[in-house]
Amino acid sequence: MKVAKFGGSSVASATQFRKVAHIINSDVERRIIVVSAPGKRFKDDIKITDILIQLAQAVMAGKTCDEIVQAVVKRYAEIAKELELPADEFLAELKNDLHWKMNEYRDNPSRLLDAIKASGEDHNARLMALYLQEIGLEASYVSPREAGIVVTDEPGNAQILPESYEKLYHLRNRHGVLVIPGFFGYSPEGNIVTFPRGGSDITGSIVAAGVKADVYENFTDVDSIYCVNPSIVENPRQLREITYREMRELSYSGFSVFHDEALEPVYKAGIPVCVKNTNNPAAPGTWIVAKRNHLDEPIAGIASDTGFCSINISKYLMNREIGFGRKLLQILEDEGISYEHAPSGIDNMSVILRANQLKEGKEQRILARIQAELKVDEVHIEHGLALIMVVGEGMERAVGMAAKATTALAQANINLEMINQGSSEVSMMFGVKEEAVVDAVRALYQAYFQEAVVGNEV
Amino acid sequence: MKVAKFGGSSVASATQFRKVAHIINSDVERRIIVVSAPGKRFKDDIKITDILIQLAQAVMAGKTCDEIVQAVVKRYAEIAKELELPADEFLAELKNDLHWKMNEYRDNPSRLLDAIKASGEDHNARLMALYLQEIGLEASYVSPREAGIVVTDEPGNAQILPESYEKLYHLRNRHGVLVIPGFFGYSPEGNIVTFPRGGSDITGSIVAAGVKADVYENFTDVDSIYCVNPSIVENPRQLREITYREMRELSYSGFSVFHDEALEPVYKAGIPVCVKNTNNPAAPGTWIVAKRNHLDEPIAGIASDTGFCSINISKYLMNREIGFGRKLLQILEDEGISYEHAPSGIDNMSVILRANQLKEGKEQRILARIQAELKVDEVHIEHGLALIMVVGEGMERAVGMAAKATTALAQANINLEMINQGSSEVSMMFGVKEEAVVDAVRALYQAYFQEAVVGNEV
Numbered sequence: 037m038k039v040a041k042f043g044g045s046s047v048a049s050a051t052q053f054r055k056v057a058h059i060i061n062s063d064v065e066r067r068i069i070v071v072s073a074p075g076k077r078f079k080d081d082i083k084i085t086d087i088l089i090q091l092a093q094a095v096m097a098g099k100t101c102d103e104i105v106q107a108v109v110k111r112y113a114e115i116a117k118e119l120e121l122p123a124d125e126f127l128a129e130l131k132n133d134l135h136w137k138m139n140e141y142r143d144n145p146s147r148l149l150d151a152i153k154a155s156g157e158d159h160n161a162r163l164m165a166l167y168l169q170e171i172g173l174e175a176s177y178v179s180p181r182e183a184g185i186v187v188t189d190e191p192g193n194a195q196i197l198p199e200s201y202e203k204l205y206h207l208r209n210r211h212g213v214l215v216i217p218g219f220f221g222y223s224p225e226g227n228i229v230t231f232p233r234g235g236s237d238i239t240g241s242i243v244a245a246g247v248k249a250d251v252y253e254n255f256t257d258v259d260s261i262y263c264v265n266p267s268i269v270e271n272p273r274q275l276r277e278i279t280y281r282e283m284r285e286l287s288y289s290g291f292s293v294f295h296d297e298a299l300e301p302v303y304k305a306g307i308p309v310c311v312k313n314t315n316n317p318a319a320p321g322t323w324i325v326a327k328r329n330h331l332d333e334p335i336a337g338i339a340s341d342t343g344f345c346s347i348n349i350s351k352y353l354m355n356r357e358i359g360f361g362r363k364l365l366q367i368l369e370d371e372g373i374s375y376e377h378a379p380s381g382i383d384n385m386s387v388i389l390r391a392n393q394l395k396e397g398k399e400q401r402i403l404a405r406i407q408a409e410l411k412v413d414e415v416h417i418e419h420g421l422a423l424i425m426v427v428g429e430g431m432e433r434a435v436g437m438a439a440k441a442t443t444a445l446a447q448a449n450i451n452l453e454m455i456n457q458g459s460s461e462v463s464m465m466f467g468v469k470e471e472a473v474v475d476a477v478r479a480l481y482q483a484y485f486q487e488a489v490v491g492n493e494v
Numbered sequence: 495m496k497v498a499k500f501g502g503s504s505v506a507s508a509t510q511f512r513k514v515a516h517i518i519n520s521d522v523e524r525r526i527i528v529v530s531a532p533g534k535r536f537k538d539d540i541k542i543t544d545i546l547i548q549l550a551q552a553v554m555a556g557k558t559c560d561e562i563v564q565a566v567v568k569r570y571a572e573i574a575k576e577l578e579l580p581a582d583e584f585l586a587e588l589k590n591d592l593h594w595k596m597n598e599y600r601d602n603p604s605r606l607l608d609a610i611k612a613s614g615e616d617h618n619a620r621l622m623a624l625y626l627q628e629i630g631l632e633a634s635y636v637s638p639r640e641a642g643i644v645v646t647d648e649p650g651n652a653q654i655l656p657e658s659y660e661k662l663y664h665l666r667n668r669h670g671v672l673v674i675p676g677f678f679g680y681s682p683e684g685n686i687v688t689f690p691r692g693g694s695d696i697t698g699s700i701v702a703a704g705v706k707a708d709v710y711e712n713f714t715d716v717d718s719i720y721c722v723n724p725s726i727v728e729n730p731r732q733l734r735e736i737t738y739r740e741m742r743e744l745s746y747s748g749f750s751v752f753h754d755e756a757l758e759p760v761y762k763a764g765i766p767v768c769v770k771n772t773n774n775p776a777a778p779g780t781w782i783v784a785k786r787n788h789l790d791e792p793i794a795g796i797a798s799d800t801g802f803c804s805i806n807i808s809k810y811l812m813n814r815e816i817g818f819g820r821k822l823l824q825i826l827e828d829e830g831i832s833y834e835h836a837p838s839g840i841d842n843m844s845v846i847l848r849a850n851q852l853k854e855g856k857e858q859r860i861l862a863r864i865q866a867e868l869k870v871d872e873v874h875i876e877h878g879l880a881l882i883m884v885v886g887e888g889m890e891r892a893v894g895m896a897a898k899a900t901t902a903l904a905q906a907n908i909n910l911e912m913i914n915q916g917s918s919e920v921s922m923m924f925g926v927k928e929e930a931v932v933d934a935v936r937a938l939y940q941a942y943f944q945e946a947v948v949g950n951e952v
Contacts, residue, residue, distance in 0.1 A: 284810075285840055296840075300811060348917075352742075353758065358832045362823035369817045378819060380835050381918030382743055436904035438913055443901055446894030454916030455896055458925060459806075460839030467916060 037208070038065045040253040041218065041240030044075020044083055046314035047160055050118030053167055059255065059317050060168065060213060068207060068247060070218045070240040071164050073156025074111055084111055084156040092152040095138050096145050105134055108155075112163060119167050126166060130159050146191035150220070151228045157217035157236060165215040174212030183207060183214075185221035185242065187229050194221055194229040196242050196301070204246025216243060234295025241309075245301035252302050254294070255314045261322040263337040268474055269481045275336060277323045282336040285427040285463045299324070334430025334437065335484045340477050342470045344376065344421040345391040346453070347402070351412040354383045360410065361385060367405050371398060376423065377456050377465065388454070388467065391419055421453060422473035424466045426480060432461045441466065444483035450476045495666070497526045498711040499676065499698030502533020502541060504772035505618055508576030511625055517713065517775050518626065518671060526665060526705060528676045528698040529622050531614025532569060542569055542614040550610040553596050554603050563592055566613075570621060577625050584624060588617050604649035608678070609686045615675035615694060623673040632670030641665060641672075643679035643700065645687050652679055652687040654700050654759070662704025674701060692753025699767075703759035710760050712752070713772045719780040721795040726932055727939045733794060735781045740794040743885040743921045757782070792888025792895060793942045798935050800928045802834065802879040803849040804911070805860070809870040812841045818868065819843060825863050829856060834881065835914050835923065846912070846925065849877060879911060880931035882924045884938060890919045899924065902941035908934045 042056050060066050073084040091104040109127055116123035133155055141148035161177055168175035184203025187194035200221070207214060218236025223229050231238040237254065244252035260274035261283075278286075280303045287294045294311075302309055303326075312321035354360055361380060368375060368387065375389040394402070399417060406415045431437050438457050441464060445452060454467030468476045500514050518524050531542040549562040567585055574581035591613055599606035619635050626633035642661025645652035658679070665672060676694025681687050689696040695712065702710035718732035719741075736744075738761040745752045752769075760767055761784075770779035812818055819838060826833060826845065833847040852860070857875060864873045889895050896915050899922060903910060912925030926934045 281841075296811070297814075303810065352761070353754070355832070355834070358830065359823075359827045361833070361836060362820055362827050365817075365820035365823060369820050372816065374813070374816045375819070376813070377838050379837060379914050379917035381914070381921055381923065383739075384918040386917045435907055435909050436900075438910055439897070439900035439904035442894075442897035442899075446897035449893055451893050452896055452915060455913045455922075456837050456839070456916075457910060458912030458914075459837035459844045460842040463839055464913075465839065 037067045037247065037249055038063065038251045038253055039068045039070065039240060039244035039247065039249040040066045040255060041070040041236060042072065042314060043236065043254075043256045044072040044085075045077075045257045046075075046255050047071050047073075047164065048075045048077045048081075050115050052314065053115060053119055053164065055314050055317075056164070056255075057168060057171055057173075059314065061173070062317070065250070066253070067213060068243055068249070069164065069213060069215045070236060070243055071157060071161050071215060072218050072236040073160050074115065084108065084160075085153060087111070088152050088156050089149070091134070091138075092145075092149045095142060095148060095152075101138065105131065108134065112159060116163060116166075119170070121163075121166055121170055123163070123166070126159075126163060129162075130155070133159070147227060150191045150230045153230055154217070154220040154228045157219045161215045161217035168213055168215065176210075176212060176214060178207070178210075178214045178216050180217065180220060180239070181222045183216050183243070184246070185239065187221035187223055187231075189223035189225050189227055189229060191227075192230055192232065194223070194231045196221070196238075197224070200242065201246045204243055205248065207243075207247050232295075232297065234298045237295060237298035238301075241298050241301040244307050245305040248305065249307055252307050252309045254309055254311045255317075256311060257313060257315060259313045259316055259319040259321070261311055261337075263335075263485060264477060264481050265340065268340070268477050272481065273485050275322045276320065277325060277328050277330060278336050279328055279429050279462075280324060280326060281462050282427050282429060283324050285425055285460065286337045286339045294324075328429055333428070334434045335426060335428035337427050338424065338477055338480050338484070339427065340422055340424045340473050342422045342473060343391050344388055344423055344467070345394070346418045346421055346467070347387045347389070347406070348384070348414075348416055348418060349386070349406060349410070349412050350384045350414045351410070352383055354385065355380075363410060364406065367402065367409065371402055373398075373402070377454075379454065379456060386454070388421065388423070418453075420470045421467050422470045422476075424468065424473065424476055424480065425463050426466070426484070427463045429462050431464065438464060440483050441480055444479040445476055448475050448479035450479065495525045495705065495707055496521065496523045496709045496711055497528065497698060497702040497705065497707040498524045498713060499528040499694060500530065500772060501694065501712075501714045502530040502543075503535075503715045504533075504713050505529050505531075505622065506533045506535045506539075508573050510772065511573060511577055511622065513772050513775075514622070514713075515626060515629055515631075517772065518631070520775070523708070524711070525671060526701055526707070527622065527671060527673045528694060528701055529615065529619050529673060530676050530694040531618050532573070542566065542618075543611060545569075546610050546614050547607070549592070549596075550603075550607045553600060553606060553610075559596065563589065566592065570617060574621065574624075577628070579621075579624055579628055581621070581624070584617075584620060587620075588613070591617070605685060608649045608688045611688055612675070612678040612686045615677045619673045619675035626671055626673065634668075634670060634672060636665070636668075636672045636674050638675065638678060638697070639680045641674050641701070642704070643697065645679035645681055645689075647681035647683050647685055647687060650688055650690065652681075652689045654679070654696075655682070658700065659704045662701055663706065665701075665705050690753075690755065692756045695753060695756035696759075699756050699759040702765050703763035706763065707765055710765050710767045712767055712769045713775075714769060715771060715773060716769075717771045717774055717777040717779070719769055719795075721793075721943060722935060722939050723798070726798070726935050730939065731943050733780045734778065735783060735786050735788060736794050737786055737887055737920075738782060738784060739920050740885050740887060741782050743883055743918070744795045744797045786887060791886070792892045793884060793886035795885050796882065796935055796938050796942070797885065798880055798882045798931050800880045800931060801849050802846055802881055802925070803852070804876045804879055804925070805845045805847070805864070806842070806872075806874055806876060807844070807864060807868070807870050808842045808872045809868070810841055812843065813838075821868060822864065825860065825867065829860055831856075831860070835912075837912065837914060844912070846879065846881070876911075878928045879925050880928045880934075882926065882931065882934055882938065883921050884924070884942070885921045887920050889922065896922060898941050899938055902937040903934055906933050906937035908937065
């Protein structure tokens with residue numbers, strides 16, 4: 037059996053609902069469907085989730101909310117109307133649900149936000165089930181509670197609890213197509229709790245792992261995953277196949293297709309993922325697998341992300357101080373800072389981290405602590421760094437991978453702030469100034485994906 | 495004024511004593527002389543220090559020692575005889591000194607070893623002073639106690655105490671040439687304590703800093719420091735000038751000219767060092783300075799060392815665990831392990847360290863602790879790694895430094911286990927398998943030093 041998850045743009049309108057129904061109808065193995073809330077229909081459209089966040093904020097601020105509730109209801113009503121669904125009962129239930137939550141959680145902002153946001157997916161799943169029934173399919177809405185998605189009780193940051201998987205397995209015994217809303221679960225205390233970023237992908241992945249699906253299909257709005265960000269390189273190569281490890285490295289550093297957390301359940305269960313396009317389901321899509329069948333290309337992709345900074349420390353004879361690195365990382369841990377990489381030389385150590393963690397005086401405090409507690413000769417912070425990851429399972433065995441990258445960057449006259457190669461078997465990390473990142477990624481794409489095509493290099 | 499230190503081979507025989515005297519005579523600024531114990535006169539010769547270590551071991555083992563004492567006395571007697579010095583008193587004093595120490599420290603092996611070893615330098619300084627007087631120079635032996643070299647009381651690992659510098663400054667007021675033995679000082683408790691590796695270099699550097707010398711001359715048996723190990727590359731380029739930072743990075747990783755600890759006092763005092771050849775004092779030697787006058791060569795040298803290993807750890811979603819790196823380094827610190835570099839990726843972390851630290855079950859214990867305490871997916875250790883450092887002050891400003899290195903290595907078909915670039919402004923670190931290190935260093939030398947000469951590359 038297959039679990040198919042449909043993202044926001046795939047379920048944004050009646051037209052999209054029809055496409056989804058067609059996809060479900062065309063393969064009897066597609067037995068469990070996970071849906072997002074209606075997403076954008078056009079560039080400047082507003083997602084239902086964003087309207088629901090506005091609603092929750094208005095409640096917290098004690099403002100009038102009727103118009104916002106109306107806007108939500110209207111969006112679903114339009115879809116229902118165009119699909120010619122008898123939806124009065126559904127819309128009344130939607131309105132009741134929102135009002136009940138607005139009242140129940142009025143004095144508990146984080147619970148309110150989670151409960152209201154979850155309504156977006158929840159009602160889209162209900163509407164999808166209605167529509168599938170209407171066109172003659174045996175289909176039913178299954179709430180996360182009924183499905184068995186039990187999560188930790190931390191608002192906005194639900195983590196799946198292990199007992200969920202056994203419960204989910206019983207869904208295999210149910211008949212017909214099951215439609216489950218993405219993005220949230222229920223805590224043992226009975227609260228609605230949403231997943232972090234990439235929420236519906238997480239639900240789909242958990243459900244696929246729970247029911248031991250043969251495939252987890254992730255329907256989105258592109259034909260495949262690209263080997264590089266299409267906003268940096270025009271018409272980049274499409275990937276037929278990529279490993280979990282490659283995907284995780286890429287998604288971590290700027291590939292927005294998949295949030296890395298979403299892959300964990302299917303990765304652990306060994307279930308292959310197929311990323312497909314709702315608008316072009318005939319395209320083969322991209323497979324995410326444990327082991328690639330085609331390793332002729334050592335490099336799978338190039339990802340990049342900006343907004344990093346580097347704390348650079350020097351101290352004469354640093355390397356003779358046992359515990360220096362540990363003490364430095366302890367200071368960061370005390371301050372709740374996570375870091376990407378901490379390269380060290382003989383008398384130097386740097387820590388690369390996301391700069392948005394250094395707000396509200398934290399930068400000054402950390403620098404002062406390093407100076408005072410580690411008695412360093414010098415410490416300074418360099419902002420505006422970008423990290424580029426070149427990712428591929430074949431990298432470890434191929435001589436010259438680093439030479440190809442560094443040569444391409446040198447030819448593009450890009451100064452390398454940092455190279456980290458060797459800690460991961462499947463990636464190399466390069467640090468450049470933010471203003472150089474686009475040129476750098478293009479130069480690397482050229483070197484790895486275009487020269488090979490025209491046969492200039494092996 | 496200049497402080498001149500003469501290494502073991504520079505003071506190994508009467509012929510060498512004459513060369514030293516000539517060097518001292520040729521420059522009135524050479525007012526303070528630091529001498530090692532007599533070193534090797536030919537390839538298979540035994541250094542006095544090694545005979546003295548045998549002596550201490552014989553005492554500890556309760557064996558008869560007369561022959562070893564005789565061997566020591568004979569060596570000095572030969573030098574004195576060839577120099578036609580009236581040395582009976584000197585030789586009697588040497589014998590008395592050894593016997594007194596053998597008796598005094600019989601039940602205290604570490605004190606015995608330090609006291610006996612120190613005799614080598616101490617009596618060579620006395621003999622040198624005698625000889626200089628004999629040839630008509632105003633010269634005197636100054637013991638480290640009289641000079642003011644006050645050190646910590648840890649046998650074999652003396653660290654200079656700050657009050658020494660003020661005491662040493664008074665040496666400026668003394669007339670004539672002062673001859674000070676290298677390698678040891680006196681603790682506040684009155685014990686003879688030797689410095690760690692590179693001991694006489696440390697004394698010379700401390701004395702130069704204390705008297706605020708204009709130059710610290712380090713006389714050895716090569717015309718200059720080479721940019722690469724001459725046992726790997728034949729006739730390598732000689733360095734005219736190198737910075738303290740460059741020297742420290744190079745000496746750390748396989749350059750045996752200077753032990754890194756020896757540079758610290760002159761580095762802090764900003765005193766330039768000139769490395770010169772006792773056997774060819776007319777050669778200009780190599781200057782070690784704070785700032786190079788000639789920065790046309792971005793790379794100063796290439797150093798390499800073997801005997802490293804890498805602990806490689808992978809854990810899915812490692813990077814989301816705040817504190818992971820700190821906990822790993824804490825385990826190493828608990829086990830008394832110092833590490834060279836700890837590169838990390840998203841789900842991976844490696845620690846590069848000297849393998850000789852992992853004896854007697856430590857390897858198994860550390861791997862077991864990492865597995866149990868950090869709950870990693872995988873941990874394994876890779877032995878037989880070599881590290882190569884490419885060092886140069888100009889590196890940071892030059893685009894393409896990494897490309898040149900990685901291309902040269904790829905062309906030599908050498909697989910890179912690791913690259914660490916960016917943490918130090920003056921070096922790049924490469925990890926290769928030990929069996930590839932000679933080829934790798936030659937390829938890098940060719941790329942940085944030979945192609946430039948023939949004008950192929952800038």
